[in-house]
Amino acid sequence: MTPSAAMAFVTPAAARPRADVPFGQVVRSGWQGPATVKQGSSFGHAATSERQLGHLLVGLFVAAVGASRLKRRRAKLEPWTDQSNMQFEAYYLQQGVCPAEEWQHFLDSLRTGLPIAVRVNLGSHVAAQLVEQLERLSSLRGDQLSALAPRKLPWFPRSLGWQWDELCGLDLRKDEQHERLRAYLAWLKDHGSLHRQEAVSMLPPLCLDVQPGQALLELCAAPGSKSQQIVDMLHWPQNSEQNVSPDAVSSGGLLPRGVLIANEVDSKRARVLSREVGRLCSPCFAMTCHDARYFPNLTDSDGSPFLFDRVLADVPCSCDGTLRKHAGIWDKWSVGSAMTLHPLQRKILCRGLALLKPGGRLVYSTCSFNPLEDEAVVVAALLRRHGGYKVTLVDLPHFEGLPAGCPGLQTWVVPHPKDAQVCWRTGAEVPEELRRRLLPSFFPPVAGSEEAAVWELQHSRCQRFLPHRTNGGGFFVAVFEKDVGLDVSHELSKVHDENDDVGPTNPGKQDEGLEGRASEGNDIFLGSSQQESVQQTVPGQSLRQVSDLEAVATDDSAWLEAAAFFGLDPGLACHLRRRQGQDTHPRQVLFWVSELAGRFLASRARCGGHVSSAGVRVLQQLGKSFLPGTPRWRVLQEGLPLLLQHGLKRRIAVGMSFMKRLLHARELEVSELHAGVEAGLLRGLDSLMEDPSREELEEEPLRLIPGSLAVTLLPGDQSATPSAGPEVAVAAMLSGRSLTVFASVEEVASILYCLDLEARTTALYSGVASFLVKHGATYASPLKDFACLVGPRAVTWASAKQRFRSVFLIQAPWALVPKEVMISTLESGVADLRGHSALAPELSHECGLGKLSIQLMTMSTIEDPSALAELFAGVEQLSAPVLTMLLDVPWLALAQSGWPIFGLLSQINVRK
Incomplete structure (x- = not known):
């Protein structure tokens, strides 16, 4: 390998040194661009000093290391060219x-790629919805789409294990067709809904x-896939029926007493482990860092x-x-x-x-x-x-x-x-x-x-x-x-x-x-x-507690203040821990742990504590300058589901559109809360008042007590995201003038993802269809609507889907056919659907994608933008109909309730 070729392994092409620059200079200071070089000092001449030779050897070493790393990286990303090893084959044949x-x-x-497998976390907000969607997607058929159809692992309980038999990790990373599926799985993994795990x-x-x-x-717990599975299993409902639906998990059920102690000796791998299991926000988990042998x-x-x-x-x-x-x-x-x-x-x-x-x-x-x-x-x-x-x-x-x-x-x-x-x-x-x-x-x-x-x-x-x-x-x-x-x-x-x-x-x-x-x-x-x-133990030898977390006393003054403010039972102190010496700390944090986790943390050993994390953070005390005159405790997002299950009183419930607006804006004026109450989009505001018995709500917004609270969805809107675990909620802070979301960007994104899961699944497969069209693929038969494969109206919706496709020219995606043909097709399609009562309010087995198609087709026939406003009902009338579509406003003209409208938006813009 020539020196210039060696440097190519470790230096980006745009920043590689020129051939006339001394190699030792590159090693010493890095390539900074063209430089003046003395005559006769180029790399091609023999090194004239021991120092130059040393720089040369260092440079060659760096290049070799870079080449080795690149080789290992390519071994992961590219198919192995010679998938054989005579020693391997001879040894195992003999064994x-x-x-x-x-x-x-x-x-x-062994010479083929490993299929992608996933496991749904039953404690996720969207577990039931996700399993239902995987069931639908498993019915995809056709040469182009069969690789995208997952197969349920029949031996895994509760339909939580799935595998794409025709899709390996290399295909997922490199094939453009699977770009949306890759992003879809990555999002779900990052937000704790499912985990990529070998079957x-x-x-x-x-x-x-x-x-x-x-x-x-x-x-030996890292990287954490089995730890996450065990923690999730600790929360499974225990009944004799091993294949029950995820709907059987109760959000208000009692928490398990058990605990998983996940041990990992390597600190870097331990951090990965903590991040993976931490997504579950379970009090039944603690992590230690010991050599497993000892x-x-x-x-x-x-x-x-x-x-x-x-x-x-x-x-x-x-x-x-x-x-x-x-x-x-x-x-x-x-x-x-x-x-x-x-x-x-x-x-x-x-x-x-x-x-x-x-x-x-x-x-x-x-x-x-x-x-x-x-x-x-x-x-x-x-x-x-x-x-x-x-x-x-x-x-x-x-x-x-x-x-x-x-x-x-x-x-x-x-x-x-x-x-x-x-x-x-x-x-x-x-x-x-x-x-x-x-x-x-x-x-x-x-x-x-x-x-x-x-x-x-x-x-x-x-x-x-x-x-x-x-x-x-x-x-x-x-x-x-x-x-x-x-x-x-x-x-x-x-x-x-x-x-x-x-x-x-x-x-x-x-x-x-x-x-x-x-x-x-x-x-x-x-x-x-x-x-x-x-x-x-040795007589006289002292034992040390394995953790620096100590129990919170039932009569602890700081805890009693927090319990009174949030309406929690003071007896819940038995679940709480805090760092030793933090009882007087101005910003102390309270951790919630399960019963056996608490026993483990209180246990003793000769070697003392190597517990790096335990339980879930639920409450934090804020600085003295924060909202003077009010309790300085705030609810932490990761512990919010636990507090809600145990009677948190400071909470309000809002509609779906209100929740999305709050999450996107991150701050709303107090006046908007009162307007939401009047419009029926917000309930529970009296839980934030000094005297809930007084009913003069409209008189003084300042009667609201500032401080931390929970914002949840109204019961009627929970159907939009069937909740198999804790209810969808976000931590917020109420000040004198506004309500502010108190959650990280990642936590807010996770909630929004749960609310939009159905839409993301629709976008995933519509994106695949667009890819096939883009590359000249043809359909032997109309693309089956994955959401309508079961149910009494499956044939009707398949017919509607075929009509929808006929409206657009498949050779030029999203180009309209002549207006007269389009109107005639749409009118007959809608009449057919109404005749079969296929546009009734949505049921769990009915087709969401088909309804969305009909809604968008109908909108395409309206010439006057002002006419669209008449089709919307509710408290939030916007002047821009296209913006209104981005909100989840019901499409009442077709007797359709609650289905979100967002897709093919550019086509509607063309018509308007």
């Missing part, structure tokens, strides 16, 4: 991880059998051990099950990574079992096919003693419609560290010079031994999911249960692990190879002679 008759299908599937990755949390009153621990023993406030009902150990692995998503693994795969990771995985699994309650359940999972990371780790943990408790493998829950996985291997081979094609079945076969490099736990139990008999009975309970069967990635899952036996305190007083020799919070001895334990052979699993006792 037998896939039935021989399916081997070629297995390899072929098989959803299985481990489901195997936990999460219940709302449990304490759960995820030992997660501390916890002591409850009463002195008893704090153990977990469920533990998820989704451990770091070699990730060769993600080849469909990360094609670069083909090039760098080797068995060495599995051998390096095996001790780490084993220690994490054993630590998780030590922290598990008797009778509890632990799920171990990897996205690797390698038995050294899967079965070898499981059997090492299964056959050891856990403080006197026995652990067993149990069958995975039955998921209706999930393709069968392959049972765990009873025996496997251990490869040469540098040559995957050379393997051994027992430690005795390993050459002397390699014995120190291979751990005894790499090998399966020796045939005929007691350990082999135990493993023979249980190995089939593990499951390895293969990509060609599930049309997803590769995954390995094993479910442990700890039998109820000895006293619980015995579990933490002794941690027996002759393989690990590691205490609860501190590293122990390093793993030894075969040579160090040659006398043991492979019988390393059940032996107890080397058991080492590790005390949880």
Whole structure:
């Protein structure tokens, strides 16, 4: 590579240095443009000093780093050109991880892109609406649109899991046709409505059998997709019907008592995790930063051990099950990574079992096919003693419609560290010079031994999911249960692990190879002679609280002031926490945590606190100069749903158009609030008054008490956004003159997105149709209206849609046919629809897109703009009809109620 070519990797083309500029000058100060250069100092001449040579080497290093980064970036974005690795194929063929008759299908599937899968968060404002729309979109048919039709994952409860079988991440990023779908999914993900998550990755949390009153621990939680799923599952309604509609979730239901402790040792990944799970605004979440191998023993406030009902150990692995998503693994795969990771995985699994309650359940999972990371780790943990408790493998829950996985291997081979094609079945076969490099736990139990008999009975309970069967990635899952036996305190007083020799919070001895334990052979699993006792506590040693969050007393003066102002029950203090020492702080923040989250935060450990976040912020005290004479507490947007569920009194309810206006403007005059009351667009203003019993509302606006409040939608307007979780609401601040939104730009955008979800879905697929027209595609039949595929009037609406398309010239999008033809077509279409009562007020199964089409067509026939005003009714009459269409004013002329009008707006402008 020439120096100029090397610099091209790290320097934008427009800013690359000229050939006559010394390379050392570029490295020292960066390229700033043309410069005067001394004669004979160009890069082509030999370096004449040690300093110049040093600059040259630094520059070449920088260029090499840039080239390496670019290569890695291209490996992610572009299809791998040589999707093969002889070591990989030879090793796994010998291991037998896939039935021989399916081997070629297995390899072929690994060379295709990974389908996009999403999971709807049931606690989202729009969960029910989003599931309904995905159901409609799944019925799309046709050569051009079949790739855009998602498939419901039948094994995922409550119709919350979906997958686009014909669409991979690379297609979504690079294909212009999918630009709107990409933006649509990104918006929903950013606002916590759904999450992009590989389908098989959803299985481990489901195997936990999460219940709302449990304490759960995820030992390796980043980047957060499983954590988000578990937190969402904690809020699921618990009933026997696993496939109930999202409508069954009650916004006023009791909050779960449980908590998920998500642990991540890497601080950067922990921040990503916190951001992902934080979108759910759940009080049932706390995050810690520990090495999972040494997660501390916890002591409850009463002195008893704090153990977990469920533990998820989704451990770091070699990730060769993600080849469909990360094609670069083909090039760098080797068995060495599995051998390096095996001790780490084993220690994490054993630590998780030590922290598990008797009778509890632990799920171990990897996205690797390698038995050294899967079965070898499981059997090492299964056959050891856990403080006197026995652990067993149990069958995975039955998921209706999930393709069968392959049972765990009873025996496997251990490869040469540098040559995957050379393997051994027992430690005795390993050459002397390699014995120190291979751990005894790499090998399966020796045939005929007691350990082999135990493993023979249980190995089939593990499951390895293969990509060609599930049309997803590769995954390995094993479910442990700890039998109820000895006293619980015995579990933490002794941690027996002759393989690990590691205490609860501190590293122990390093793993030894075969040579160090040659006398043991492979019988390393059940032996107890080397058991080492590790005390949880040392007499006289003090324990420290794991978090700096302290409980808020019921009689705390600051809390009582806030409770009285907002009409909250003072007893809710049991859910509240604040930073230690903030009881007198002028800007203290109150956090809401669940019952078990509170117990965890009050627990103690030798290593002290590594809790980086917990619960939901609900209230904040403002500075003393803010609105003097009134309580200085404000409601925080993320905690608003919790306070509403628990009786927040300072709240007003507004209509849909009023809510949108407030969110867009972010501030409205107090006089507009009184006008809204008179027009029937606002209720609850008396909750903000000094004396709600007085009825002289119109006399003095200043009678309103300034301070924080909640703005919600009127009950009648909730139908526009069916709410499966907390109601749509925004935090605001009332001053003497105005009402101001007190939420971030991102939070406001999230609410607006929920309100406009139906319109965004319509725009998504109309945009796809426009793309097809633009590129000369033709339709074999009229484009099916995705919103009208079910229901009694589906045929009628399909006919209306066909008429609508005939009005415009398909060869020149949005160009009108002659006026006479258009009017004749529209009149007959509207008459036909009225004859079939297809324009009745909208029902859940009826067609929104078809109604929108008819509305716009009818408007196109009106010559006089002033005539449009007669078609609108309500308190907000605007002089500009086109602007009125942007608001959600009912189109009463067609007996249509409440459908938003915004689309094909340019065509209406042409007519006016």
